[in-house]
Amino acid sequence: MNNNWILTVKTYNREKRASMEPVFSLGNGYMCSRGFFDEEQDGLLSLGGIYMAGIFGLARYTPWKGKGRELVNTPNFYSTKIFADNEAVTVDEEKISDFQIQLDMKTPKLNRSYVWTSSNGNKLRLEFERFISGSDLHTAGQKICITPIGCAPTIRIEVGINADVTNLNLVSSEPLPVQPGVKHLNLVYQDTNCILAEIRGYEDVAIAEGQKVSFKTPHNAEGLIHSTSNDCRHIFEYRGIENKCCEIEKIVYVYTSKDGEKDPLFRVKKLLEAEACYQEKLKEHKAAWNKRWEVSDIVVEGSEEDQISIRYNILQLIQSCPEHNSKLSIGARGLTGEMYEGCIFWDTEIFMLPFFTFTNPKAAQNLLKFRYHTLPEARKHAERNWFKGAMYPWQASEKGIEQTPLGVGAYYSIHIVADIAYSIMEYWNATRDEEFITEAGAEILIETARFWESRVHKNPFSGKYDILAVRGPNEYGVIVNNNLYTNMMAQQNLILAKAIIQLMKEKYSAEWEQLKDKIGFRDEEISRWDDIIENITLCYNAELDLYEEDDMYLSRVPLDMKKAKPTAKRIIDTTIPYEGLMLYQVTKQADVLHLMKNLHWRFTHQQKVNAWEYYVPKTCFDSSLAYSIHAVMAAQIGLHEEAYNYFKICANFDIRNVLLNTVSGLHFANFGGTWQAVVFGFAGLQVDEDHIKISPRLPNAWNSISFHIWYRGNLLKISVSKESTEVFLKKSNGKAICLKASNTEFILDESNNYTKLSMNGDQ
Numbered sequence: 145m146n147n148n149w150i151l152t153v154k155t156y157n158r159e160k161r162a163s164m165e166p167v168f169s170l171g172n173g174y175m176c177s178r179g180f181f182d183e184e185q186d187g188l189l190s191l192g193g194i195y196m197a198g199i200f201g202l203a204r205y206t207p208w209k210g211k212g213r214e215l216v217n218t219p220n221f222y223s224t225k226i227f228a229d230n231e232a233v234t235v236d237e238e239k240i241s242d243f244q245i246q247l248d249m250k251t252p253k254l255n256r257s258y259v260w261t262s263s264n265g266n267k268l269r270l271e272f273e274r275f276i277s278g279s280d281l282h283t284a285g286q287k288i289c290i291t292p293i294g295c296a297p298t299i300r301i302e303v304g305i306n307a308d309v310t311n312l313n314l315v316s317s318e319p320l321p322v323q324p325g326v327k328h329l330n331l332v333y334q335d336t337n338c339i340l341a342e343i344r345g346y347e348d349v350a351i352a353e354g355q356k357v358s359f360k361t362p363h364n365a366e367g368l369i370h371s372t373s374n375d376c377r378h379i380f381e382y383r384g385i386e387n388k389c390c391e392i393e394k395i396v397y398v399y400t401s402k403d404g405e406k407d408p409l410f411r412v413k414k415l416l417e418a419e420a421c422y423q424e425k426l427k428e429h430k431a432a433w434n435k436r437w438e439v440s441d442i443v444v445e446g447s448e449e450d451q452i453s454i455r456y457n458i459l460q461l462i463q464s465c466p467e468h469n470s471k472l473s474i475g476a477r478g479l480t481g482e483m484y485e486g487c488i489f490w491d492t493e494i495f496m497l498p499f500f501t502f503t504n505p506k507a508a509q510n511l512l513k514f515r516y517h518t519l520p521e522a523r524k525h526a527e528r529n530w531f532k533g534a535m536y537p538w539q540a541s542e543k544g545i546e547q548t549p550l551g552v553g554a555y556y557s558i559h560i561v562a563d564i565a566y567s568i569m570e571y572w573n574a575t576r577d578e579e580f581i582t583e584a585g586a587e588i589l590i591e592t593a594r595f596w597e598s599r600v601h602k603n604p605f606s607g608k609y610d611i612l613a614v615r616g617p618n619e620y621g622v623i624v625n626n627n628l629y630t631n632m633m634a635q636q637n638l639i640l641a642k643a644i645i646q647l648m649k650e651k652y653s654a655e656w657e658q659l660k661d662k663i664g665f666r667d668e669e670i671s672r673w674d675d676i677i678e679n680i681t682l683c684y685n686a687e688l689d690l691y692e693e694d695d696m697y698l699s700r701v702p703l704d705m706k707k708a709k710p711t712a713k714r715i716i717d718t719t720i721p722y723e724g725l726m727l728y729q730v731t732k733q734a735d736v737l738h739l740m741k742n743l744h745w746r747f748t749h750q751q752k753v754n755a756w757e758y759y760v761p762k763t764c765f766d767s768s769l770a771y772s773i774h775a776v777m778a779a780q781i782g783l784h785e786e787a788y789n790y791f792k793i794c795a796n797f798d799i800r801n802v803l804l805n806t807v808s809g810l811h812f813a814n815f816g817g818t819w820q821a822v823v824f825g826f827a828g829l830q831v832d833e834d835h836i837k838i839s840p841r842l843p844n845a846w847n848s849i850s851f852h853i854w855y856r857g858n859l860l861k862i863s864v865s866k867e868s869t870e871v872f873l874k875k876s877n878g879k880a881i882c883l884k885a886s887n888t889e890f891i892l893d894e895s896n897n898y899t900k901l902s903m904n905g906d907q
């Protein structure tokens with residue numbers, strides 16, 4: 145196996161272990177296991193950490209609307225106990241050596257091994273392997289191999305499914321809180337092979353799980369006894385043979401009452417009756433992933449470390465996507481931790497969606513459909529707050545209900561509304577998915593435009609439209625007026641709504657008539673939108689040729705960044721309380737620069753450079769969302785070294801635990817941002833109304849990169865090296881593609897499916 149598919153850690157440190165667990169997560173969009181240790185005996189780390197998409201329980205906090213709910217730590221189906229001569233095998237630093245944990249991203253599977261020494265000096269080599277199936281949502285696998293080294297102790301191994309778990313309650317930065325979380329699961333039934341647990345209070349959900357366990361050995365283990373217990377557990381006891389390995393292989397099945405199964409336990413029991421073998425399931429899983437990687441992989445030549453980290457970011461994105469269900473989306477921490485209770489933010493549309501749009505458009509469509517399914521809720525949210533149209537929640541539950549705790553700023557964080565509209569345009573430009581745009585996209589664009597129409601306020605003195613009391617991407621602004629990002633994205637939302645109406649009228653008139661009736665649209669609405677588009681406040685300082693983050697930013701108190709942020713810890717956790725931040729010129733994560741990335745055609749090169757020079761020194765990077773946008777923008781304005789430095793941080797963000805809060809879950813926006821840094825930043829891919837543009841700027845450390853993208857039903861392979869760029873049309877939808885590079889246009893179609901352009905540097 146090529147090493148650049150494997151993420152390896154060779155040191156064991158109990159202190160750092162909880163933070164490493166999310167890094168080694170495996171998942172398939174339906175369920176996800178953190179990289180906890182199968183054989184953990186007690187304490188917080190024995191609670192496992194397996195979360196399932198759409199499986200929530202009642203939480204202790206009170207959100208804006210509806211019941212507070214959180215992801216549930218579901219039964220630990222990797223639960224294992226191992227004893228040698230009655231001594232429990234525990235992962236203690238003093239007792240183990242040769243530790244290694246490896247995430248094999250190609251397959252993907254998790255392998256872990258070490259040598260354990262008992263108190264009387266006996267040594268065992270332990271090897272663990274697990275996977276969550278990529279070919280069957282409901283299946284997982286586990287394999288354990290135990291080899292006595294120079295000794296022959298009596299070995300007992302117990303493998304089971306443990307429903308006696310609480311939530312982990314790991315929801316903040318280190319050091320860790322240790323109060324246990326809520327216990328959501330009530331065990332209703334168990335036998336040796338199956339369990340049925342219920343969750344009540346938020347929604348009533350039943351989870352059934354079953355295990356098929358086999359003991360495999362290449363020789364006859366002496367005196368093997370296989371017994372079962374009253375709980376869901378198989379026990380194997382035998383006399384180990386020196387230097388001979390015994391293996392346990394286990395297949396797990398998981399179904400819930402939300403899978404359209406009336407009786408999930410019955411379903412699981414039926415599956416257990418069928419023949420099934422670990423190796424077969426692993427083979428199917430691997431084959432499914434091979435197919436995924438064919439399109440999703442980015443091959444980098446020049447740096448093995450970068451290759452591994454890029455694959456890691458892609459892997460986690462794919463593993464988290466509930467492609468099977470358009471009523472679900474991806475939470476800010478995916479299914480890898482309890483932070484933000486599995487809620488969905490702008491992270492999905494603005495950071496993650498482009499990856500799916502270009503590598504798996506069907507998955508991207510599903511993610512956008514989630515916003516369509518929750519449009520009725522967004523309408524109610526707008527009405528409740530005295531606005532029109534659709535006000536998407538800042539922190540959405542799976543039902544689209546605003547989950548941000550009251551008083552924490554959701555009322556102001558409204559750029560999400562325009563972000564969703566913008567992402568529909570990005571998706572439409574890349575896919576030309578007519579079904580989605582006519583059945584769902586157009587309605588969202590119009591309803592979000594209506595929201596802005598009601599949210600702007602005409603300033604009686606200037607006659608301009610202000611958007612007052614908002615929180616932009618820079619959350620350290622706390623509450624500001626006329627945040628440039630919000631205002632210009634809102635303006636763009638109105639422009640897009642107009643454009644889609646025009647398109648519907650011209651090309652899809654029957655669908656338009658229906659939609660018009662459904663939402664009671666009147667043409668007069670457009671003239672008011674025109675007025676707002678024309679007259680919205682956009683803060684700009686002509687003298688400096690500088691776009692202003694909001695209408696006070698330039699007049700605030702300059703902040704001594706060294707004093708405010710002496711360590712890697714966030715400013716709000718160390719030096720200045722949240723409410724104090726609005727006094728200062730401080731930017732938490734890209735704001736104006738993020739806007740310049742989104743609406744790149746609205747700014748000159750010089751304005752981008754000016755914004756970079758002005759805002760970067762004032763940016764404290766206190767968010768995982770900060771680095772990737774800076775990487776893209778640095779690449780776009782020709783700051784190659786800076787771009788690569790920011791890339792290095794975002795590509796390794798969780799692996800290195802940069803913000804010290806990976807324990808609470810992986811940062812999925814950052815994964816999507818890393819992909820964007822490579823494809824939009826270094827490869828310089830840009831998709832506009834009628835063409836694709838490529839302007840590569842590879843970092844010095846790389847010789848080449850190649851990747852695939854889906855573009856309007858065509859599959860393209862793009863290979864960029866320092867000397868040239870090659871584009872190969874691998875699958876064509878029959879229509880020609882217009883490609884722009886080096887200020888020249890090229891047409892690719894079935895008869896002319898390859899082009900090689902010599903270029904380097906910015907084009």
Ligand code: IFM
Nearest residue numbers: 476489490491767769813
């Ligand atoms: O959406 C982000 C926000 O921009 C910064 N704080 C964390 C949120 C969830 O990732």
